[in-house]
Amino acid sequence: xxxxxxxxxxxxxxxxxxxxxxxxxxxxxALSACGxxxxxxxxxANGKPTMAGRCELSDEVTSDERLSGEPSGEITFQTTAxxxxxxxxxxxxxxxxxxxxxxxxxxxxxxxxxAEFTQRLVTNAQSCDLxxxxxxxxxxxxxxxxxxxxxxxxxxxPEDIGEPFIPSVWESQKFPGDDDHYVLPWYWGLNGLxxxxxxxxxxxxxxxxxxxxxxxxxxxxxxxxAEKSGGEYYAFPANPYxxxxxxxxLMNAEITxxxxxxxxxxxxxxxxxxxxxxxxxxxxxxxxxxxxxxDVDVTQLYSAGDVVWGSTNASFLRYVKDTNEATYDVxxxxxxxxxxxxxxxxxxxxxxxxxSKNPVAAVAFAQFLLSPEWQTEFVSSPLVSNFPSxxxxxxxPKFTDITGDSPLDEANRLSVEAATDAENAFIxxxxxxxxxxxxxxLQLAISGKKPADEALQxxxxxxxxxxxxxx
Numbered sequence: 001x002x003x004x005x006x007x008x009x010x011x012x013x014x015x016x017x018x019x020x021x022x023x024x025x026x027x028x029x030a031l032s033a034c035g036x037x038x039x040x041x042x043x044x045a046n047g048k049p050t051m052a053g054r055c056e057l058s059d060e061v062t063s064d065e066r067l068s069g070e071p072s073g074e075i076t077f078q079t080t081a082x083x084x085x086x087x088x089x090x091x092x093x094x095x096x097x098x099x100x101x102x103x104x105x106x107x108x109x110x111x112x113x114x115a116e117f118t119q120r121l122v123t124n125a126q127s128c129d130l131x132x133x134x135x136x137x138x139x140x141x142x143x144x145x146x147x148x149x150x151x152x153x154x155x156x157x158p159e160d161i162g163e164p165f166i167p168s169v170w171e172s173q174k175f176p177g178d179d180d181h182y183v184l185p186w187y188w189g190l191n192g193l194x195x196x197x198x199x200x201x202x203x204x205x206x207x208x209x210x211x212x213x214x215x216x217x218x219x220x221x222x223x224x225x226a227e228k229s230g231g232e233y234y235a236f237p238a239n240p241y242x243x244x245x246x247x248x249x250l251m252n253a254e255i256t257x258x259x260x261x262x263x264x265x266x267x268x269x270x271x272x273x274x275x276x277x278x279x280x281x282x283x284x285x286x287x288x289x290x291x292x293x294x295d296v297d298v299t300q301l302y303s304a305g306d307v308v309w310g311s312t313n314a315s316f317l318r319y320v321k322d323t324n325e326a327t328y329d330v331x332x333x334x335x336x337x338x339x340x341x342x343x344x345x346x347x348x349x350x351x352x353x354x355x356s357k358n359p360v361a362a363v364a365f366a367q368f369l370l371s372p373e374w375q376t377e378f379v380s381s382p383l384v385s386n387f388p389s390x391x392x393x394x395x396x397p398k399f400t401d402i403t404g405d406s407p408l409d410e411a412n413r414l415s416v417e418a419a420t421d422a423e424n425a426f427i428x429x430x431x432x433x434x435x436x437x438x439x440x441x442l443q444l445a446i447s448g449k450k451p452a453d454e455a456l457q458x459x460x461x462x463x464x465x466x467x468x469x470x471x
Contacts, residue, residue, distance in 0.1 A: 052148040055128035072103035073358035075132035083110035130353040132362040151352040154180035164390040172424040177259030185389035188347020194336040195310040204228040226286035238287035250338035260429040266460035314411030331407040343418035437462040
C-alpha cells in the first residue's frame with residue numbers, strides 16, 4: 001500500500017507530491033471571466049452576486065443570513081485519490097453522519113486526481129454540476145473561488161466554524177485580497193526543514209551541529225564545499241527550479257503585491273543578492289555545471305552521496321533509507337525558516353460549492369468530516385504521513401511520543417514542533433507557466449549569459465504577462 005504523504009508544496013513550487021496524494025497539482029486555470037461573481041454581473045439587492053459562472057444561486061446562498069435549519073436532503077461528497085486505501089474509514093464516517101442526521105443521505109465519489117483534475121472541476125462548475133462537498137488542492141480552489149463557485153463560509157457558515165483548527169493555519173488559509181474563508185483546511189504537509197549529509201559537511205570543514213539558518217548562509221557554504229571536495233560532491237544541483245520561489249519566501253522577499261495581481265520580485269534587494277550569489281557560485285565551479293538545465297532529482301543525488309543537502313521535505317528520507325542506508329545513517333535534520341520564522345504548510349482543502357442545492361447539509365458534513373474526532377482517526381492511520389488541521393488532533397501519541405533518534409524520528413519531532421504555528425504561504429499567482437518563464441531567465445543569469453538585474457526584470461515581465469493572460 002502507498003503512504004499518503006502530501007509533501008508540503010506542489011511540484012511547480014519546487015517540491016514533489018509523493019504517490020497516493022489526494023490532489024495532483026496542475027496549471028492554474030481561469031474560468032470564463034475574472035473576479036468574484038462570474039460573467040453575468042447580476043447582483044441581489046444586498047449587492048451579492050446571484051450567479052456563479054452561468055449558474056443561478058439560490059436565495060439561501062445569496063441572502064445576508066447565515067445558513068440555518070436542520071440538515072436534510074441528498075448531498076454528494078468527493079475526495080481525491082483516497083478510495084483505494086481509505087474506503088472503510090469513509091464508509092464508517094458517512095454512516096456515523098447519517099445516523100446523526102437521519103434526514104441526510106450522503107453519496108461518496110472519488111476523483112483519481114490526475115493531470116486533468118482542475119480542468120475537470122472547472123468544467124463541472126460551468127455545468128452547475130459540482131459535488132456538494134469537495135476535496136480540493138489550492139490551485140483548483142482558487143480557480144473556483146474567482147468565479148464565485150465557493151460558498152463564503154465566514155458569512156454563511158456557523159460563527160465558530162474556524163474554532164477547531166490550528167490558529168495559524170486557519171488565519172492564513174485565505175485567498176489574496178479577501179478576509180473571508182471559502183475553504184476549510186484538511187490534512188497537510190510541512191516545508192521548513194533541511195536535511196544534510198553530516199559526513200560530507202565535516203569533510204568540507206563545516207560543523208554539522210551548526211547547519212545554516214538562512215538561505216544566504218547556505219549559499220555561502222556552497223563555495224567552501226566545492227573547494228574542499230574537489231568536485232567529488234557539491235552543495236546542491238545548479239538548477240534553481242527547486243529553489244524558486246521557496247528560497248525567496250523563506251527570505252521574506254516581496255514576490256508579488258499584496259493581492260497577487262502583479263509580480264514585483266525584480267526590485268527586491270534580497271532576490272537580487274540571491275541571484276548574484278548563485279551566478280558567482282556557478283562561475284567558480286561551486287555547482288555542478290551539467291545540472292543547470294537538467295531535470296535532476298535531488299533525492300537521488302543525495303542518496304548517492306553526490307550533494308550535501310537533500311530535499312526540504314523530510315518525507316524523502318524514506319527513499320534514502322530504502323536506497324542507501326549508509327547515507328541515511330549520516331543524515332542530519334534541522335530547521336531552515338530564515339527571516340520568515342515559520343514553516344510553510346500546504347495541504348488538502350474542503351470546499352462547499354455555492355451551487356449546492358443543500359448547503360445546510362453540505363456545511364454540516366464538512367464540519368463533521370473535519371472534526372477533531374474524525375481527523376484524529378484519519379491521521380492515526382499508518383498510511384497517512386500528514387498533519388491534521390485541528391489542534392486537538394495534534395495531541396496524540398503519533399505526534400507526542402517520538403522517542404527514537406533516527407533521521408526520520410528527528411524530522412518528525414521538528415515537524416511537530418513547527419506544525420503548531422505553520423502558515424499557508426501558497427502563491428496563487430505562481431502557476432506552472434510562471435515557474436517555467438522565471439526559471440528560464442534565472443538560468444541565463446546563472447550561466448553568465450545575462451546580467452542578474454536584466455534577467456530578473458525579464459522574468460518579472462514574463463510572469464506578469466502570463467498573469468494577465470490567466471486573469
